[in-house]
Amino acid sequence: MKRFLAKTALVTGGGRGIGRATALRLATEGAAVAVVDLDGGPAHEVAKAIGEIGRTAVGLEADVAAEGAAARLIEAAEKALGPLDILVNNAAKTGPADLASTDEASWDAEFAVTLRAAWAMARAALPGMTERGRGVIVNIASVNALTALGNPAYSAAKAGLLALTRQIATEYGPAGIRCNAVTPGTVHTDNPSWTSRLAADPDVFTKLERWYPVGRVGKPEDIAAAVAYLAADEAGFVNGANLVVDGGLTAGLAPMTRELTPGGR
Template sequence: MTGRFSDRVAVVTGAAQGIGAATAARLAAEGARVAVVDLDPGRSKTAADEITAAGGAAIGIGCDVTDADAVTAMVDEVVQTYGQLDILVNNAGITRDNLLFKMSVAEWNSVLTTNLTSMFHCCQAAQRHMVAGRYGRIVNLSSRSALGNRGQVNYAAAKAGVQGLTATLAIELGPFGITVNAVAPGYVATAMTAATAERVGSSAEKHQELVAAQTPLRRVAQPGEIASVVAFLASDDASYVTGQTLYVNGGAR
């Protein structure tokens, strides 16, 4: 395949479903060789097989991104397989929603570790290769919840941290030709938001209808619509964009 990423190698974490899967598929469709990374090796392989069946190039790698050594091994495997690493999309994340007075330390720690510390591990491992190559594109997934969201003090704190991480890495890595940006989606129709609906005693469909009624575009986003923005920031079309967080939320305020 040819396209914006025909000479690029990308790592996408949390890529077995939702936004991650859509992003991996989008990058591959535009020519990238993609490492589909997920905690579950079987799901990683399945998602990678779907990309190759569609004519793209992909490998599936199981990796616990909260484990620094595992992340280093994963990145090294990608470079050994494809010879380089150009794009990193940090998408892996979880929710453990609860109100502050009921939230456990385990719920706090698991979300901060998975949604923020994992990005530190992945960026640190990837930058070794990007700095050497004097080129890189890092795109981190934040969230509209970074602005505050009832029942998500852990998730909101982590996603706000992603924005600080992004801005700081843009300063540190810019001299090496590496851009670092974040995408902050609003409500996206994924398994994660379906779980949120269940938590509040609703169905995914009814929850989406409620959110859509409060959104200027009167609908929720699909994973592919977020993937298209990630792809822009990962491309040379965004070569002078760095340190930014782009909200993709249908105009919600």
């Protein structure tokens, strides 16, 4: 499929994991991509990989939560690639696992990257999109926005991101702009919270599989495919939606269902 020929995209946190897979997926389908990451090395590496498949890309090193970063990033991306069609707000910050260990500094830092930066990026991109009468924003949320799984500040920020998604969808839908969310379940990435859990328990992903009706945790490419669908014109009537991509995790309580259904699956 080549759904993004002559389109431009910006992916925050595009240097690794889900953001990297998303940048590569959009580019594979034709998009020119601005890869934004706190770590310049991975951002430039992904931009280089996109160049090697014959597409245009630029790597931009930035903290999306820094003062004024959003406007600078939209400007830099548009200068390099042309007017922005697709914005993917993927960067996030995960802090302490429980309420007792969450302090003011970690609460603010997690909200700054996970929610405020998504708002700032959208706010910086929307005037140009409005002028052109077209644009798509995809926000990467989390199952933590739907059900309590620890990391209270991150989870509350992700729930806020779903509210922001609905706000942009309704306010800017009449201007030809769509905004949707993708809500991943567990995805095997090198995210710092997974790296530390893996260090404590090398079997963590295998143990989590029993919660997933599909029998596995996610891959970055599972999420990238959902982002690509929402970003494409074929999703033209999808606006303000939350596409849950979690292998059925939040559809029910798989281990409990098995206990209640002796002899069942």
